[in-house]
Amino acid sequence: MKLNKRITVVIPCYKVSKQIRGVIHLIPEFVDKIIVVDDACPENSGALVKEMDISIVEVIFHKKNKGVGGAVISGFKKAIELQSDIVIKLDGDGQMNPNEIVKLINPLLYDRADYVKGNRFNDFKALKRMPKIRLFGNSFLSFTIKLASGYWDIMDPTNGFCAISKDSLCELNLNKIDNRYFFETDMLINLNLLNKVVEDISISAIYGDETSNLNIKRVILNFPIKILKGLIKRIFYKYYIYNFNMASIYFLISIPLLLFGLFFGGYSWIMGIMENTANNSGTIMLAALPIILGIQFLLQAISIDINSIPKKLQPYNKS
Missing domain, CATH: 1.10.287 (Helix Hairpins)
Structure with missing residues (x-):
């Protein structure tokens, strides 16, 4: 299968040495470039990837940890340099199925959407397998993120399996996007201000022996403040600057x-x-x-x- 678009996959890496090589091997052959961002990983995930010696894989090393958002942004900027038509963000911990990239990019190929994200909530079996704390956290955050982002028709808003078109990516001010776990939500808020179309795609959820790097206490303390700031920003710009x-x-x-x-x-x-x-x-x-x-x-x-x-x-x- 060969597409007439240049497809790039960006993989942020932090403590994923056990899973990263398996993830890369599962990426479909039609992908033109794989950008792995080693976010100062203590397990040297980036070095392990370089040892695989795959021609389409490029590794970026961060000297200091920037967070998942900072790692993805570095990959996005490199993808723009490479003139990528569609850029996919895929986690390196094996929780996302690379074979579902086809479903993810389909709305972009047919110009139905500008940004596509995964939605695990349509799969009842996946919900039963999802750790209860994640299920509760996603459910609690869903409504507030809908309110802040303005995308009332999406679910699982913190899902990081996403794809974006070249034009939309170039229009975003990547330097203003949050570097940490608010990254996905901040992307939605900024895409709404650009009037970009976002579509949900049902995907499966995979949970194995990976270790989550999410600090629950930090999220509970920081997310409400960031969501409120994002809401105020969106309302102010959308209804008082860009339109009235x-x-x-x-x-x-x-x-x-x-x-x-x-x-x-x-x-x-x-x-x-x-x-x-x-x-x-x-x-x-x-x-x-x-x-x-x-x-x-x-x-x-x-x-x-x-x-x-x-x-x-x-x-x-x-x-």
Whole structure:
């Protein structure tokens, strides 16, 4: 099988010495280039790959660990230099099936999407095999990442098995993408600002004896802050810089109303307890009405945001 596109696979490597060679051997023959990024791996994964002496494989070594995002970004920049038409990010720990690269790039080949990502949640058997902590974490993060990224129609948003077109990759400011485990989410936020079409593809999940490098405590502490910053960034640019529509007005009205209602209501409630007096109906209404209106306006803004998911324009057929 030979495609008329230059296909490049980027593999970030950190503590994957047991799996990396097997992953490379499984990559389909139609792939033109494999870029392995040794992210200061203590197991010398990059050196093991170089010993394989495969002509299409190029190894990049980081002197200092940059994180999974930093490693992928280094690979993306090299892929751009090589004039790659489609770039795939594949982990080196064996949790992603290289044979599914065909499914992943299909929407890009037929110009249905600009960015394609894997979705493990469509496979019930895979869900049963998925470690419970990962399943819980993905489920918990899914809604917040949908909100932050604006891609309400995707699942498994932190899935790192993805493919991107050359044009989309070149338009991204890679130096502004997060270097750590927020990488996938930050990619989605920035792609939404560029109005790029993202598509989910069902993939299988593989879990073996690999060791996860994910620091759960760090994720729990950092992710909510980064998601909130990403949400604010996307709303500000999409609805107040690049465009201005009814969603802009609804957001502008709903937030002050909600804040006023919550703070005024909370203050009145606390004062009532401290003074042992009941708030009158006027005070209650003054707190409740802004909250009710704020929620209504916010739901209208979210509805417009959901309907604003980037989509490919269908060609006009003249009858």
